[in-house]
Amino acid sequence: MGQDLEKILVTEEQIKARQREMAAEIDATYAGKDLLLVGVLKGAVMVMADLARELHNPCGMDWMAVSSYGAGTTSSGVVRIIKDLDCDIKDRNVLIVEDVIDSGLTLSWLVGNLKSRGPASVEICTMVRKPLAFDVELDISCVGFDLPNEFIVGYGLDYAEHYRNLPFIGTLAPHVYQG
Numbered sequence: 001m002g003q004d005l006e007k008i009l010v011t012e013e014q015i016k017a018r019q020r021e022m023a024a025e026i027d028a029t030y031a032g033k034d035l036l037l038v039g040v041l042k043g044a045v046m047v048m049a050d051l052a053r054e055l056h057n058p059c060g061m062d063w064m065a066v067s068s069y070g071a072g073t074t075s076s077g078v079v080r081i082i083k084d085l086d087c088d089i090k091d092r093n094v095l096i097v098e099d100v101i102d103s104g105l106t107l108s109w110l111v112g113n114l115k116s117r118g119p120a121s122v123e124i125c126t127m128v129r130k131p132l133a134f135d136v137e138l139d140i141s142c143v144g145f146d147l148p149n150e151f152i153v154g155y156g157l158d159y160a161e162h163y164r165n166l167p168f169i170g171t172l173a174p175h176v177y178q179g
């Protein structure tokens, strides 16, 4: 796997340290309140598992799986629910947990969908934000790292379903895309 990588952008240690800070922010924001973490499958599996274990206050955990349609590799913003939440979020404080916000279109749709269910609040926490996400009106309360517009893998992020299990975030060598 090592020869497939071009460079490491965020090390395992940097992820762990930043996650502790993010968890402290979340603990402070939701102190004394009911909190439900909603992870977006499959990319958010790592960040959800690690972030939840850094929280000191109790929280619920639920999952959604969604799929974006569109030609090419960019998200069209038209989203289909593959797996819905198991629980009712009415009057609950929802914190969506994501691995990356790239175009922002997936999350923009998801926030609208979840808000229509009558929650007390819907906020967003993401490990990585890319520059394009600034063009979409999204209120992101918690960001791990702002990274440039490059395709990244690791820590949940995949290329063709590979590399999700890397403990760091990096870019792939050109030969991987060229086959």
Ligand SMILES: O=P(O)(O)OC[C@H]1O[C@H](OP(=O)(O)OP(=O)(O)O)[C@H](O)[C@@H]1O
Pocket (backbone or CB within 6 Å): 040, 041, 042, 043, 044, 066, 067, 068, 075, 098, 099, 100, 101, 102, 103, 104, 105, 106, 107, 157, 158
């Ligand atoms: O901001 P956007 O441009 O909409 O892209 C971000 C979304 O795309 C990726 O998920 P993907 O749909 O590839 O599925 P996965 O989580 O199973 O990898 C990523 O995990 C985010 O959920």
Ligand code: HPA
Pocket (backbone or CB within 6 Å): 100, 102, 150, 151, 152, 153, 157, 158, 159
């Ligand atoms: O940079 C990325 N890497 C992997 N999956 C993604 N989904 C949106 N952007 C990315």
Ligand SMILES: [Mg+2]
Pocket (backbone or CB within 6 Å): 040, 041, 042, 043, 044
């Ligand atoms: Mg995803």
